[in-house]
Structure formats: C-alpha cells, structure tokens
Amino acid sequence: MSDDSVIEARGLSKSFGPLVAVDGVDLSVRRGEVFGFLGPNGAGKSTLIRLLVGLLKPSGGTVQVLGLDLPAQAEALRSEVGYMTQRFSLYEDLTVEENLEFAAEVFGLDAGQRRERIADALERFGMKELRDSRPATLSGGWRQRLALAVVTVHRPELLVLDEPTAGVDPERRREFWAEIFELAAEGATVLVSTHYMDEAVRCHRLCMLIRGRPVAIGAPVELTGALEGRVVEVEAEPIEGAIAALARLPESASVTQLGNRVHVLLAPGGSTAEEATPKLLEHLREAGLDRARAHPADPNLEDAFVALGLGERLTGAAA
Amino acid sequence: MSLSLPAPVRRMLSVARKELRQLMRDPLTSGFIVGVPIVQLALFGYAINQDIRHAETAVFDASNSAISRHLVGQLEATQTFDVVARPPTEQQARQLLEDGKVSVIVLVPADFARHYYRGRGAEISFLVDATDPTLARAVQASTAGFEAHLNRHGATYVVGPGDTAARSAVRYSVQPDLVRERPWRFSVLTYFNPELRTPVFVVPALLGVILTTTMILMTALSIVRERERGTFEFLIATPVQRFELMVGKIAPYVAIGFVQIVIVLLTGLLLFRVPVRGSLIDLAIASFLFIAANLTLGLVISSITANQLQATQLSFFFFLPSVLLSGFMFPFDAMPRPAQWLGELLPLTHYVRMSRGILLRGSEIGDHLPEAAALLLFFAVTLALATRLFRKELG
Secondary structure, three states, X not given: OOOOEEEEEEEEEEEEOOEEEEEEEEEEEEOOOEEEXXXXXXXXXXXXXXXXXXXXXXXXXXEEEOXXXXXXXXXXXXXXXXXXXXXXXXXXOXXXXXXXXXXXXXXXXXXXXXXXXXXXXXXXXXXXXHOOOOHHHOOHHHHHHHHHHHHOOOOOOEEEEEOXXXXXXXXXXXXXXXXXXXXXXXXXXXXXXXXXXXHXXXXXXXXXXXXXXXXXXXXXXXXXXXXXXXXXXXXXXXXXXXXXXXXXXXXXXXXXXEOXXXXXXXXXXXXXXXXXXXXXXXXXXXXOOOOOEEEEOOOOHHHHHHHHHHOOXXXXXXX | OOOOOOHHXXXXXXXXXXXXXXXXXXXXXXXXXXXXXXXXXXXXHHHOOOOOOOEEEEEEEOOOOHXXXXXXXXXXXXXXXXXXXXXXXXXXXXXXXXXXOOOEEEEEOXXXXXXXXXXXXXXXXXXXXXXXXXXXXXXXXXXXXXXXXXXXXXXXXXXXXXXXXXXXXXXXXXXXXXXXXXXXXXXXXXXXXXXXOHHHHHHHHHHHHHHHHHHHHHHHHHHHHHHHHOHHHHHHOOOOOHHHHHHHHHHHHHXXXXXXXXXXXXXXXXXXXXXXXXXXXXXHHHXXXXXXXXXXXXXHHHHHOOOHHHHHHHHHHHHHHHHHHOOOOOOHHHOOHHHHHHHHOOHHHHHHHHHHHHHHHOOOHHHHHHHHHHHHHHHHHHHHHXXXXXXXXXX
C-alpha cells in the first residue's frame, strides 16, 4: 500500500442471508481525492460505505482504511473519519450548538479546541444565528449542512458522505458541493455517494455500482469518453411515440428518456452519431413525428450506465 | 470539565450529560419521573386501602379475667374489630359466624389467665370468615404479633414501670421506645405499624415498584430510541466505546432514581406519616444496588429489542411478575412455593424486604446481607449479559 492510498479494498463482499448486497469490490482511493459512488437505490452504496467505515463486518475480502485493517481496527479508525449517514442522525432535541459540542467532546477535543472549532464551524457553515435552534426546525438543506459541520468538527482525514444531498433543492446542493471541494482542498479525502449525475460528474473519480458490483471505476470523462460518437439526442412530440419508433431501429442499442428528451445509444461498431442522425430523423418522420429534432450529443453518465448493458436507471437522475 | 480526566471517562461523561439534557428537555419524560411516584403513592395510599376497619366481631371469653377483658378492650381499640356480640356459649358464637352476623369470633379459653401468668404460653383463637381473603389476611396480620408476644414475652403485661420484667421486655422488644413509654400496654400487638395502616406498609414497597417501572423502562428505551431515530449510527461511528456508552447511558438514571426516592419518602411522610426508622444511608445503599440491577436489566432489554414498542412490552413482561410476586401485592409467605422461587429471582422482592426493614423496623444494611447479595448477583449477571448482547455495530 503506497503512502498515497487511503482505501484499499480487495474482493470486499457483504451478504445479508441470501441477499448479496456488496459483491467483490476492488477499490483504491488516493489521498485528497473526491471519490464518488454512483448507482441507483439498492445498488449497495450504503452497505459499501458502512463496510469502509467499519460499521459492518465484511462477509468476504479485505479492506484497509488509512492503513488500518477492518474490521479488527475499526475502533482506531473512528477518530480519523467523519461519517455522515444517509438518514439524518443528529439529535433533534439538542440545539445546533449542543450537537456540535457533543461531537467535539466524544471525538476527544479539549475544552480550548472545542470552543475554537465550534465557533469556526458556526461561522463557516453560516449557522451563527441558528446556534440555539433545534434541527427539527431547520430545512433539509440546513440540516445537511449541520450534519457536515458536526462530522468535520474533529478535522477528519477521511470524510465519508452517504447521499448527503438527497432531497435537497438544487441551489443548496450546489452550495453543499462547494463545501465538499473546500474540505478536499484543505487536505481531506472525500468519499461520497449520490444518484445525481450532475454531482457525480464533479468527482475526481467514480465507482459505478449496480446490484452490489462495481461495473466501472474511473474519472467521469473516462467513463463517458468510451461512448464518444455513439449518442444521439432526440426531441419529439409525443415522446412516447418517438421512443417506440426509435426502439425499432436496428442501429439503436438502447433508448433512454431523460426528461423531455430521448438519448439513443447506438450499437457499438456501427455508424457514428453524425452518420446516424439523418437516418433517425427520417425514421421519425415516417412514423409521423414531423417536428422531431435530432443531433449528436455528448455522452453523459446515464448513457454510460445504459452502455454497461444492464439497463439500470439512476432514479431521480432525470429530474 | 477538567482536562486531566482520561479520555474514556470524559466520553462517558459526555454521553451522560447528553442523555440528561435530552431527558430534561422532554416534558413527558420529566413528567414521568416526578408524576409516577406521586400518582402511585396517592393511588395506593388513598384509593387502594386494604385496611380492615370495624370487622364485626363476636367474643366468647371463657376466662373472663382481668387480663382477658383488657385484651379484648385492646383489640377493640385497634378499630380493626368491632365487638358486636358477647354470646354466652361458644356454640352460639360459632352460629353467629355461620349465619354471617359476624365475620370474626374471638375465643378466649377458660384457662387463659392461668397459663398466661405462669408464662406457659396462653392461646386465644380467632375464627375468621375467609370468604373475604383480605379480612382473613388482616386478622392474621394483626394477630401474628399478638400471639408471638403472648407466647414469648407474656410477662410484660402484668408488670409496671421499673420492674425487672419490664426491662426484659425492653431487651426483647424490637421496638423499645414504645414499650418504655407505656410498658403496661400490649405494645407488641401493634408491631411496627401500630394502626395497621396500609400506606405505612405499602410506601416502602412502592418505592421499589416505582423504581422498577422507571429504571427498567427508561434504560430499555434509551438505546432503542437511538436506533429508532437513526442517531445510533452516528454514535457508533464516534470513538465512544461500548462500555462507555453503556455506563454513560445509565448513569443519569441513578441520579433520577434517587430523585424519585426523595419524592416518595417526602410524599409518604407528608401524606401518610410513613416513618423512617432506619438510617437513610442504609436505604441509599440498598437503593443503589437495586437501581443498578434494574438499569442493567434495562440495558439487556434494550440490546435485544428492535424498537421502542418491543422494549416497552418486554419491560412490562418483567414488571407484572415483579409487582405480583415480590410481596408487594400479596404476602410473600402466603404464596405457593413455586411462586416464591420465582419471586426470589426478582430484584424487587429483595428490595421490598430491605426497604420495609430499614424504613419500618429500623434494621440495618448488615441485617440484609442475603438480599444485598442477591441484588449484586442479579446486577453481575445482567451486566455480563448486556455486555455480551450489546453490539456497537449495525445489522
């Protein structure tokens, strides 16, 4: 394991009875990276994350985090990790400041450090006026910020965030991601799971998970780059008719609706997007969709998922 | 908080402080802590009054001596018995009972006085209509001490103050003050609870019942609640160790238990004049053992249940036999053997013995070593169990 490596997992697996939640994950995460887990609900993101922070015992494989063997040295890892759970896990009946205080105490900061860090956190996350509020009275976005403030109060080397922006409005999500990159810039390694493509695409590297298996690991551009020239974007009315018509074409490997547009993934080794676009348009007009428009498009992570041939969708990605 | 404390202790204190903060902030819980003792005391003290007053009694006094007449007078003075008939024959007395005209007959044999003065142990019979078991128990209770006295310290009655026999009574009596004040009375008849008032007998036991309810239920809920609300996952991802978490979680309840004890004792004293004859320190020691035993049991429950409903149900599963078999509801000695064996397994049984002993009889913790040992054993076993069952991990 190089000095540079924060996480090394080999064949990491976890089963719950007959259900295999995480299946043979090999993973290396480097220091200072913002590393994303992308996958639909139920893909095993949370289970994998819990394995990596030592809250679950693996059924198979080995994992080292910050040089510590898990699960044997899980307790030693605690003070080096800030773990933000998917479900809000702070105390609703304690105030913002008291939650920060409790975390600072149990993470072993002395009185002076506590005062300083709590003041810092309140300032940094803009929560000075909210210090005496209960989390229950805060909006989703503020609750997530508070959770981030709490799990970073001890300045962990590794920050693990399980779907930190689920259910948060886009504006707040952007702000939250700005915080993530700031923390990474200060030297923290960040592990973050999401099913939002616009978030995943910002990660330094990504692991795409489907049914507990990593189907691709790499930088977002690497993952989508392989599909260069294979995606055509179609706009048509009614969209259902267009999808049905496009699915009948031999050139299309798959047809995916993204909002009010359709992405056609062309079969590998066939015509390029440039070549296929006129053909697609003609086909659509024949099907009676006169006002349809089509043009070659940059492949996105959704296309990458589809291309992996598993037909899984990122729920909520199109929203 | 001092910096010199070792990290585990500091973490324990943090958990305890957090727990206490949450408790105090929840109006329902704080109401529970103060309200339960007061409501239960009022209920058992006023509403569920098991005192038997004015049981209609027929007396057949074949002895018809000064002592037997005095004795019957004393019986009447307790207000437990109302002498409504003095039939001329024993046969007629029994008839009155059979006809339901009276519920108790007191039979004094002809040789009572003679035996009594010779110190041979004189005997009086109480015949009780047991269709009302409460009445039968009450008569049993009130005559038990009486009988013992007649048989063992019969001489007390006839002597005046300053007599040698009076001194011997002082020596034998468990309650010397009463005897010293009025040595010519049958003080033993009114052992420990002179007027046989239910509250006096119930309050010390109720102390244990209230502690059982709050201590077990609250700890049982405290960890399950964290699981249910999702905070457990945050908590176990911190450096707080399993043992620290367990101790930090139960520590505040020790304090709360003592707050409840003070409430019960004060209410008992103010409303029912329940005495505190023994040392409060002894009571505190007994209570500490009892609270510890209950808290670790609560931890066990918390470790094996998935949600607050299950934890509550399991607590009540334990709570009911405690109330029924501990000697709180029914006299322990009157229970069938198997029920007694079960009762011996319950912490409440041992605590009821100690609290009644210390509060009413003025006994010392040293007189209750078997009970103290039983509580310690229960504590050790449940602690071991909780430590085994309590997991600081998910699923």
